[in-house]
Amino acid sequence: TMKGSVISVLVVLAVVDRLAGGLEHRSYDYTKYHTMDEISAWMNQMERENPDVVSSMIYGQTYENRNITLLKIGFKSTTPKKAVWMDCGIHAREWIAPAFCQHFVKEILGSYKTDSNVNMLFKNLDFYITPVLNMDGYIYSWRDKTTRLWRKSRSPGTGNCTCFGTDLNRNFYANWGMVGISRDCCSDIYNGPTALSEPEAKAVTDFLGAHQNEVLCYLTIHSYGQLILIPYGHPNISAPNYEELMEVGLAAAKAIKAVHGTSYKVGTAPDILYANSGTSRDFARLIRIPYSFTFELRDKGNYGFILPEDQIQPACEESYQGAMSIVNYVHDKNFKSAAITGTLATVF
Amino acid sequence: MASTGDLEPTHYPARRAAQVALHYLNTHHGSPFRVFGLQQVHKASAEDVAAGGRKYKLDFSVTDWGSGSAGPALRCSADVLFPRTERHSAPEVQLHCEALHQINSTAQEEDAFYQKYISPDSTVSARDIPDSFGNMSEEMQPFWRLARVAASFIMLRESSENTEFNMAKVASVTQQESSEEQLMLEFVVLLHDFPSQEIVQWKLLASWSPDRGVRVLQTEWQPRCPHATKPPN
Numbered sequence: 342t343m344k345g346s347v348i349s350v351l352v353v354l355a356v357v358d359r360l361a362g363g364l365e366h367r368s369y370d371y372t373k374y375h376t377m378d379e380i381s382a383w384m385n386q387m388e389r390e391n392p393d394v395v396s397s398m399i400y401g402q403t404y405e406n407r408n409i410t411l412l413k414i415g416f417k418s419t420t421p422k423k424a425v426w427m428d429c430g431i432h433a434r435e436w437i438a439p440a441f442c443q444h445f446v447k448e449i450l451g452s453y454k455t456d457s458n459v460n461m462l463f464k465n466l467d468f469y470i471t472p473v474l475n476m477d478g479y480i481y482s483w484r485d486k487t488t489r490l491w492r493k494s495r496s497p498g499t500g501n502c503t504c505f506g507t508d509l510n511r512n513f514y515a516n517w518g519m520v521g522i523s524r525d526c527c528s529d530i531y532n533g534p535t536a537l538s539e540p541e542a543k544a545v546t547d548f549l550g551a552h553q554n555e556v557l558c559y560l561t562i563h564s565y566g567q568l569i570l571i572p573y574g575h576p577n578i579s580a581p582n583y584e585e586l587m588e589v590g591l592a593a594a595k596a597i598k599a600v601h602g603t604s605y606k607v608g609t610a611p612d613i614l615y616a617n618s619g620t621s622r623d624f625a626r627l628i629r630i631p632y633s634f635t636f637e638l639r640d641k642g643n644y645g646f647i648l649p650e651d652q653i654q655p656a657c658e659e660s661y662q663g664a665m666s667i668v669n670y671v672h673d674k675n676f677k678s679a680a681i682t683g684t685l686a687t688v689f
Numbered sequence: 690m691a692s693t694g695d696l697e698p699t700h701y702p703a704r705r706a707a708q709v710a711l712h713y714l715n716t717h718h719g720s721p722f723r724v725f726g727l728q729q730v731h732k733a734s735a736e737d738v739a740a741g742g743r744k745y746k747l748d749f750s751v752t753d754w755g756s757g758s759a760g761p762a763l764r765c766s767a768d769v770l771f772p773r774t775e776r777h778s779a780p781e782v783q784l785h786c787e788a789l790h791q792i793n794s795t796a797q798e799e800d801a802f803y804q805k806y807i808s809p810d811s812t813v814s815a816r817d818i819p820d821s822f823g824n825m826s827e828e829m830q831p832f833w834r835l836a837r838v839a840a841s842f843i844m845l846r847e848s849s850e851n852t853e854f855n856m857a858k859v860a861s862v863t864q865q866e867s868s869e870e871q872l873m874l875e876f877v878v879l880l881h882d883f884p885s886q887e888i889v890q891w892k893l894l895a896s897w898s899p900d901r902g903v904r905v906l907q908t909e910w911q912p913r914c915p916h917a918t919k920p921p922n
Binding site for chain 2: 373374483486489490492508521523528529530566604606608612613614615641642643644645646647648649650651652
């Protein structure tokens with residue numbers, strides 16, 4: 342009978358679910374902060390569940406020898422595609438940042454089949470997304486309540502230094518050591534014994550270097566401050582496309598504000614935050630990735646790094662619109678004709 | 690390197706000076722049910738002053754975090770003077786906010802809170818507010834705000850043009866024996882400074898009552914790591 346065959350199908354599905362470990366059908370909670378193990382399992386799940394558009398790449402090792410992994414998301418192509426890079430969690434305590442990367446992945450994977458705009462992005466671009474770059478630091482910040490506010494990597498100090506860690510976002514080969522750093526290895530803005538001393542920074546450097554001609558846009562996600570920062574961190578050096586970067590940043594801030602009324606400021610770091618050097622954003626711009634932005638997510642200092650979980654969803658929703666505003670601008674600039682008619686690629 | 694004359698309101702020099710004015714505002718008008726945050730700087734200017742130092746003139750708006758983003762914005766103006774002395778000395782603030790006494794009174798909540806905890810049996814003690822996930826119980830919220838107000842005394846005193854402080858979390862609160870009808874609370878607070886990105890730990894003893902407001906009686910800088918032996922300045 343019809344009823345009997347329906348029941349048999351349900352029984353088969355239930356058995357398959359149990360055999361597969363059951364994890365796949367338990368909903369991942371994007372409104373909670375997740376451990377590194379949970380995030381790694383989630384990355385595997387995203388790849389397994391979306392094999393036609395997701396693949397993972399290991400592009401380096403952390404100091405403690407963990408595999409630094411990104412998700413490459415987009416329609417597969419035999420020829421190299423232009424790309425957008427996003428990394429989250431360069432700084433361990435900025436938990437909302439990895440939460441945002443996970444939210445971003447969820448959004449684009451959940452909409453590429455039905456949303457013609459996202460579908461078009463998948464066709465013309467690849468997204469390279471690293472949910473947690475500073476894995477060692479992130480794991481350390483989960484260890485106990487005293488480690489929650491750790492920022493740096495977990496490499497041990499060199500020479501006479503008894504403190505751990507280098508500020509990964511001062512360690513890049515971009516005016517390294519010039520401003521906004523400390524040579525005291527115990528400092529939270531210690532830029533490392535040398536430029537690129539940290540394997541995490543080297544991994545990003547090597548990847549971006551190898552994909553220099555493909556990457557159109559570099560986004561690095563931090564908290565807190567509600568800011569969109571454009572290159573450069575040195576007060577006397579201007580990016581050649583400063584005006585355009587400001588325009589694009591301001592449009593992104595407008596898109597963010599439209600969601601929940603949250604105000605973001607836009608400008609160079611020396612203008613709206615503080616001067617700095619050796620940042621990943623500056624490095625990306627220096628190797629001629631034209632659109633390079635730092636996002637500093639919620640809030641403005643009320644909770645700071647320890648943003649309550651009930652703010653994860655609204656913070657991610659608004660920042661998603663900001664990031665997409667930039668991605669769409671970059672896409673439309675490079676794929677003008679496709680911008681006019683976005684046709685759904687028939688994959689399924 | 691600093692410019693004299695009009696300042697860009699969205700740039701950090703104006704914001705840092707406004708934050709100092711905020712700390713001052715909170716020391717005077719903060720309570721377990723009221724903490725002010727900076728909403729926006731409208732206008733700012735700065736000039737070097739004859740006595741040696743730099744004076745900022747600010748026009749800005751603040752909101753009460755207690756009433757959430759739904760609360761009204763208050764318009765304030767302030768003069769903030771950062772002295773230029775060999776050893777650091779606290780900035781001097783003159784502040785005026787419109788309609789300060791017209792904002793919704795929290796007298797009822799303050800009295801209820803005071804009555805509850807002034808009793809001799811009361812021995813409140815808690816750690817890590819909020820926890821690592823940003824959670825804090827409703828009971829702890831007024832203590833968090835008190836810590837934030839008390840921390841404002843320290844943040845005000847320690848501020849310079851090269852700092853920008855917020856309170857990262859309350860490491861602990863321990864109620865002490867009440868004295869002169871004041872709630873006495875010992876806090877350990879963690880402050881975050883933007884330019885250095887450092888987390889700075891301070892222990893402090895504060896008193897509060899609805900009549901007298903928050904007063905800070907003792908402060909003590911605390912080293913965070915076993916090997917860090919000197920204060921950040």
